[in-house]
Amino acid sequence: MNHTDDKSPDAPLTVLAVDDEKPALDELAFLLRAQDAVGDIRTAGDATTALRILRDGEIDAVFLDINMPGLDGLELAGILANFASPPQVVFVTAHDDRAVAAFDLGAVDYLLKPLREERLAESVRRIVEGRRRRVDAGPAAPTDEVIPVELGGITTLVHRSSVEWVEADGDYARLHTADASHLVRIPISALETRWADAGFLRVHRSYLVALPRVTGIRTVGNGLVVCLRAHGDHPPVELPVSRRHTRMLKDRLVRAPKQTWTAR
DSSP: OOOOOGGTTSSSSEEEEEEEEHHHHHHHHHHHHTTTTTTEEEEEEEEHHHHHHHSOOOOOOEEOSSSEEEHHHHHHHHTTTTTSOOEEEEEEEESOEEEEEEHHTTTTTEEEESSSHHHHHHHHHHHHHHHHHHHOOOOOOOOOOOOEEEEEEEEEEEEEEGGGGEEEEETTEEOOSSSSSSSSSSSSHHHHHGGGGGTEEEEEEEEEGGGGGGGEEEETTEEEEEEEEOOOOOOEEEEEEHHHHHHHHHHHHSSSTTTTOOOO
């Protein structure tokens, strides 16, 4: 989801400010713009909008109010902690009694309203130092990315490990799990790159598959299809393999441990 570790540690920060009170949100954005280390500033008035922005872009840090309708700031921070590369979080609140819970969630800082410019500057400095430490430490071990999916005002968290195949749908992608499908505003090409190290392979311009879910490949007419395991009463899924992806698919399946394929 976020890939801010690839940035230069000296690049301007991209930050997201989240507050359900418009005057407070405008003030926070105004004060952030005055910080030399801050570049792009995005804003959200609720957690659902914030998750959509976080899903679609690369955010270095989130300045987050705690008391909000729906998901509050602490709950949102708990979700962010499950991201493959979570943004750094600074809480901005009028209440001084939630600091322990905030730092338990790994918060970089805890700012009390009304905001003071020097305290905000200190938070930004901590964020820059935190990003520098991430870059110096190198890439972390792969984790199970969580994709927030919104439908009808309800946010569902889909774990990458539960996705069996992905289908292109214009500029969107549909994630297929064992029992459901979820439309997300992410191009399949972006998922192809992001999930390559997690065992996902592009087999067709319209399809990306999780190799551990593949049970075989077979010839159909002049082409191939890749077979994915069946679930319950549902038949196995068969997806077309384009000619230019055939060799890579076979090579990856042969190299994969405990992985078999058949052509018949």
